[in-house]
Amino acid sequence: MDITGGDLSQQDTERVTVAEFVYRPTAADFEEALRARARRTPAGRAQALLAPLVAAATVVVYATLRDASLPVWIISMVLSVGIAYWGTVRGLRTMARRMFSIVEPYGECRMVADDRGAVSTGERVSFTAEWTVFRQYLETPDLFVLLGGDRAAGIAVTPKRGAQDPTDVDRLRAILDRNLKRL
Template sequence: MHLDEDHTQRTQDTESAVFVYLPTLEDFQGAIRARARRTGAGRVETALPPLLTTCLMLGFGVSRGFLPVVLAVSLVLALGAGLFGAARTRRGMARRLHAAMATYGQCRTEVDERGAATTGETMSYTADWKLYTHYTETPELFVLLGGHRASCLALLPKRGAQEPADVDRLRGILDRNLRKL
C-alpha cells in the first residue's frame, strides 16, 4: 500500500483531528514546563538542583562553623543558584528539542485512534499509542508524555487546529487512548 493510499484508508477508517503548525521555541518551553509540573520525573528534575545545592551548602557551612548570618546568606545564595540551574536546564532542553524539530519545517499532524502521523517539509514519522502513556493540556498545547519517567514528549499546538472541532476531537481521542494528568 502506498503512502497516499495508507493516508486515505486511515482517514476513512477513523475519526481524526488535523493540526498544521510551525513548531516554535515557546511551544517547547510550554511543553517542558507542563512536564515539569505534571510528572514525577519533571518535579524531581525541578526540585533536585535547588535541594542539593542548599543541602550541600548547609553541610559545608555547618562543618566549617559558619556564623548563623553567613550560613543563612549562603543558603539563600545556594537556593538561588539551584533554582537558576533548574530553569537553565529546562530552557536548554526546550532549545535542543526545538532545534531537532525545526528541521521538519511546517508540520501537519493527523491524530486518530491508532496514533499520530506527522509530516514535515523534510521528514515524517508515525507513532502509535504504545509510545505515549499520558497527556496534559495547557491553554496553548496538548503535551503527550510517554515512558516510565515521561522521557518521551510530543506536543500539538492548539493554534494548528484546522477547524475548531479538531481541538475537541483530539481531546476525545486522547481521553480514549491515554491517561490525562
C-alpha cells in the same frame, strides 16, 4: 491511517474521528511543554527540585561543619538555592532549544490523529506513532504534550493554534482521553 484527506475506507457506520493540526513548531512550544512536565510529573518535579535541594543540603552540611554564624547560613542558603534554581531554569530552556533544533528543519507540520495513533508530516520528514508509544499526556492552555511510555523516552508537542477547525481541539482531547492517561 489515511492522511490524504480522502475516504478512510470505512463505512459511514464506522466513521473514524480524526483531528488535524497544521503548525510550525517554535522553541517556546518546547519550553512550555518542559515547564508543564516539570510541574505535573514526578520525574519532572524531581528533575526541577534536585539541584536546589542538593544546594540547600550542601549549605547546611558545610555551615554545620564550619560552625558558621546565622547571617552566613542565610546568605549562603539564599545564594546557593537561587543559583541552583536559575541553573535549573536555564537547563530547561537549553533542553527546549535543543529539542526545537531537531524539529526546526522539518518546517511546517501536519499532524492527523485518530484512535489508532498519529501521523505527523513535515516538509522533509514523516513520522507515524501508535498510542502505545506514549504513556500519558497533559494539556496546557496552548499545547497538548504527549509523554513517552515504556519503549520511548521523550515528549511530543502539538500546539492548539494549529487546529484546522475549532472542534479539532476537542476531538484530539477525546482521542487522547480514550487512549492515554491524562495528567
